[in-house]
Structure formats: C-alpha cells, structure tokens
Amino acid sequence: MSKRHSAKYKIDRRMGENIWGRPKSPVNARQYGPGQHGQRRKQKVSDFGLQLRAKQKLKGFYGNITEKQFVRTYEEADRRKGNTSENLIGLLESRLDAIVYRAKFVPTVFAARQFVNHGHVLVNGKRVNIASYRVKAGDIVSVRERSKNMALVLEALQSGERDTPDYIELDPKAMTAKFIRQPEFSEVPYAVKMEPNLVIEFYSS
Known part of the structure; x- marks a missing residue:
C-alpha cells in the first residue's frame, strides 16, 4: 500500500x-482506531x-x-x-484541489492534490499547479487536453460513487467545471x- x-x-x-x-x-x-490499543473502551x-x-x-x-x-x-x-x-x-471548498475532487476528475482528494501539482489542470485556460489556489466564482476549471485520456480521470468521471454538488457546473464530455459560487455549509x-x-x-x- x-x-x-x-x-x-x-x-x-x-x-x-x-x-x-x-x-x-x-x-x-x-470501527476502531489504529494500533494495538484501538479497541479500548472509549472514554x-x-x-x-x-x-x-x-x-x-x-x-x-x-x-x-x-x-x-x-x-x-x-x-x-x-x-x-x-x-x-x-x-x-x-x-x-474553493481550493483548486477540492473543486477537482468535487468535479469527479479524480477519485480522491489526495489524488486531486497530486493531479494539480503535476500540471494536469487549467483555470480559465491557464495551467495552475498549486493545490491551494483559490478559485473564484465564475472560474472554469478544466483537465489539460493531453491528460483527458488518463485512466484515473476516465474511471473517476464514470463512477457512481458520488454526485457533483450544485455549486459546480460540470461538463463531463469537455471535462470542464464552472465554479458557480462559494457554497453554504448545508450544501x-x-x-x-x-x-x-x-x-x-x-x-x-
């Protein structure tokens, strides 16, 4: 592992x-913690x-x-x-890696950080490789053309494990996601x- x-x-x-x-x-x-003491009674x-x-x-x-x-x-x-x-x-939720994860371009938030760091993501057509980059309302986040056929991306987009939230407008075919607005906690x-x-x-x- x-x-x-x-x-x-x-x-x-x-x-x-x-x-x-x-x-x-x-x-x-x-459902208990890691290590040899993980099953102890909770205080x-x-x-x-x-x-x-x-x-x-x-x-x-x-x-x-x-x-x-x-x-x-x-x-x-x-x-x-x-x-x-x-x-x-x-x-x-406006972090770039969070949006890449919410848009289902990758399966996990850990993979999202790596995906951004390796230069696979564009914001408004320009490559951004900083996972903590703050995306603004109206920004378009997309997968670089040369990265669109990666198995990781194709599998994540087809997965039914989770849905894209309402504050992200996803175009799965174009592999673009528009950040509509910062969400409220309840969303x-x-x-x-x-x-x-x-x-x-x-x-x-």
Whole structure:
C-alpha cells in the first residue's frame, strides 16, 4: 500500500468514521482506531477533545492539509464578514484541489492534490499547479487536453460513487467545471457529520 493510501485510511481509522464515504474504507469492516490499543473502551471526551477532533476531521477531509494552511484559512474566514463557520467551509471548498475532487476528475482528494501539482489542470485556460489556489466564482476549471485520456480521470468521471454538488457546473464530455459560487455549509455533500462551529471554537478559545 502506498504512503498516500496508508495515510488516507489511517485518518479514517483514527476518526472511526468513513470520512469520504468510500466503499474500500477499513472502517466499514472494523470501527476502531489504529494500533494495538484501538479497541479500548472509549472514554468521555472533553470539550477541547471534541473541538480538536472536529478540526482533525475537517482538515483530514481536504487531504490532511498542513496546520499552517488550515490556520491561514481560518484567519481569513474570521476576517470576512458574516458567519465564520460558513466562511471557513466556503474557503475550503474553493481550493483548486477540492473543486477537482468535487468535479469527479479524480477519485480522491489526495489524488486531486497530486493531479494539480503535476500540471494536469487549467483555470480559465491557464495551467495552475498549486493545490491551494483559490478559485473564484465564475472560474472554469478544466483537465489539460493531453491528460483527458488518463485512466484515473476516465474511471473517476464514470463512477457512481458520488454526485457533483450544485455549486459546480460540470461538463463531463469537455471535462470542464464552472465554479458557480462559494457554497453554504448545508450544501456541501460531506459523507459524515462535520462541525465547523467546533473548529472555530478550537481556534478562538
């Protein structure tokens, strides 16, 4: 198993939840944490513990992005007008790798980051290889012409595992996705319950 797959499944098992809703997740077979002590009886979790878990789960969902990047995203969400929780989700969903994943150009958010980093993605016709690039409303994200026949892309687009959300307008034949707008939290199709309000409490306490 590659390090990338190992890390992905480790997050699932540590959280005890199938974060991306994938049929191959080990949590589907055994719902306890990794390691020899994974089956110990769970103790009552403190408020801080709940906040930390909520942060780890949300951060993990987006490919386990670095703490530094996540803090920067929180700080921008906090600076913006309106609800900080909603702002945080909107900013995370406007990351280029998140949009590539939501558009089903690749099967996982980990693959999305690698796909972007390797230069397979265009934004408004120009190549962008920064996974954290912030896509704006109205931007067109597309797969480079020479990358359209990659087995990874073709299999992901044909997969019925998940649907493209309403805030992304997908043209599967052209392999283009228009980012309509930053979504509200309630519109984001998470496979498990996310609690961005606890993430805000974690950073603001």
